[in-house]
Amino acid sequence: EADIYQTPRYLVIGTGKKITLECSQTMGHDKMYWYQQDPGMELHLIHYSYGVNSTEKGDLSSESTVSRIRTEHFPLTLESARPSHTSQYLCASSEILAGGNEQFFGPGTRLTVL
Amino acid sequence: GQNIDQPTEMTATEGAIVQINCTYQTSGFNGLFWYQQHAGEAPTFLSYNVLDGLEEKGRFSSFLSRSKGYSYLLLKELQMKDSASYLCAALSGGYNKLIFGAGTRLAVHP
Numbered sequence: 036e037a038d039i040y041q042t043p044r045y046l047v048i049g050t051g052k053k054i055t056l057e058c059s060q061t062m063g064h065d066k067m068y069w070y071q072q073d074p075g076m077e078l079h080l081i082h083y084s085y086g087v088n089s090t091e092k093g094d095l096s097s098e099s100t101v102s103r104i105r106t107e108h109f110p111l112t113l114e115s116a117r118p119s120h121t122s123q124y125l126c127a128s129s130e131i132l133a134g135g136n137e138q139f140f141g142p143g144t145r146l147t148v149l
Numbered sequence: 150g151q152n153i154d155q156p157t158e159m160t161a162t163e164g165a166i167v168q169i170n171c172t173y174q175t176s177g178f179n180g181l182f183w184y185q186q187h188a189g190e191a192p193t194f195l196s197y198n199v200l201d202g203l204e205e206k207g208r209f210s211s212f213l214s215r216s217k218g219y220s221y222l223l224l225k226e227l228q229m230k231d232s233a234s235y236l237c238a239a240l241s242g243g244y245n246k247l248i249f250g251a252g253t254r255l256a257v258h259p
Contacts (some may be wrong), residue, residue, distance in 0.1 A: 125192075
């Protein structure tokens with residue numbers, strides 16, 4: 036079944052740790068996105084990609100980095116986590132065609148940095 | 150600048166009709182999405198409008214006026230499970246990025 040997956044779903048770590056949030060989709064979509072969402076607040080785009088070897092920064096500045104080595108995989112890395120990184124991180128994907136492409140969201144990773 | 154405005158909270162009664170409004174200002178507007186998001190879950194797609202007018206899909210309808218920068222989501226025959234946040238999002242620019250509003254938290258009560 037075509038879907039979009041994120042792991043882990045929940046993560047509690049200490050300050051200074053390096054972490055990677057995984058996102059994979061089996062829909063063959065070229066475009067992938069990372070959003071950050073605090074409780075009760077809007078989604079903010081932090082990274083996006085149009086395809087393999089393409090990555091762009093989003094509207095909200097983020098200390099995280101991303102890579103797109105394979106179409107289906109779009110991991111997000113924090114080199115040194117801080118409490119200010121505590122948030123929900125949502126991965127999404129859509130087709131490359133212009134206009135009207137529904138973004139499919141993964142279940143999200145809720146990150147807590149102590 | 151780019152801006153999406155929608156009410157923060159609304160309440161309604163089971164079985165009733167509710168309209169959630171959204172106004173937007175974006176560059177290179179390419180359409181308007183509505184998503185539903187239950188607490189702690191990912192957003193799920195409800196509707197997409199690119200042309201002016203009303204799109205109906207079961208109990209949910211969405212309306213767009215491009216000249217007024219305005220959209221609304223209409224929910225009929227409300228059910229308790231419709232209690233959720235409803236996110237208005239504008240597709241913007243040559244790269245088709247989604248700009249999200251903060252969401253409207255709808256509480257449906259008996």
